[in-house]
Amino acid sequence: MYYRIQEALKPLYGTNRFTVIIPKSPHLAVVQGALQYRKNPEIIRSRIAEATYGTETLIPFNQKIHDVRYYHKMKSGERLCKHLFSPLVIEGECLNYNQVKRNMYHPTDPSQTSIRFNLLTSDNKNLFYTRSTYGVIII
Numbered sequence: 001m002y003y004r005i006q007e008a009l010k011p012l013y014g015t016n017r018f019t020v021i022i023p024k025s026p027h028l029a030v031v032q033g034a035l036q037y038r039k040n041p042e043i044i045r046s047r048i049a050e051a052t053y054g055t056e057t058l059i060p061f062n063q064k065i066h067d068v069r070y071y072h073k074m075k076s077g078e079r080l081c082k083h084l085f086s087p088l089v090i091e092g093e094c095l096n097y098n099q100v101k102r103n104m105y106h107p108t109d110p111s112q113t114s115i116r117f118n119l120l121t122s123d124n125k126n127l128f129y130t131r132s133t134y135g136v137i138i139i
Contacts, residue, residue: 046096054087055117056130058108070129074108083131091125 023029036043058080061071066081073079088101107115118138120130130136 042097044097046094049089049091049093049095051121051123052087052091052125052127053089053119053121054085054127055103055120057084057086057105058082059084067129070131076109078108080108083129085120085122085127085130085136087127091123 058072061079061081070081070083071079072082086103086105088103089095105115105117120136120138122136124136127136
């Protein structure tokens with residue numbers, strides 16, 4: 001099996017630009033990588049996000065871009081769009097070791113004393129609404 005995989009990859013990546021390394025025992029390579037990471041987490045400098053992650057938020061309603069089904073009028077009269085996806089990480093994004101990301105969120109009501117965030121994930125890189133969208137999962 002090892003040789004079949006190696007022969008299948010060589011035409012795709014060539015031998016001039018890349019060195020194709022295929023471990024003879026892939027399961028041992030995974031275990032060795034886990035042990036190396038446990039001893040020294042800095043061994044992995046970055047990784048590519050395999051999914052899109054974010055939370056749900058409200059922003060001022062814009063009738064030119066927002067679906068009227070998500071229109072919400074506050075007691076104060078402020079017009080908001082609810083169930084909008086606020087991305088933290090987008091699928092395919094490079095995440096560096098110890099990288100910090102910050103998003104600022106504000107209360108929607110002056111009397112608000114707490115807030116609850118659900119962490120959401122999706123395979124959709126262009127997620128806009130969190131409701132009526134197939135494949136949004138609360139983590």
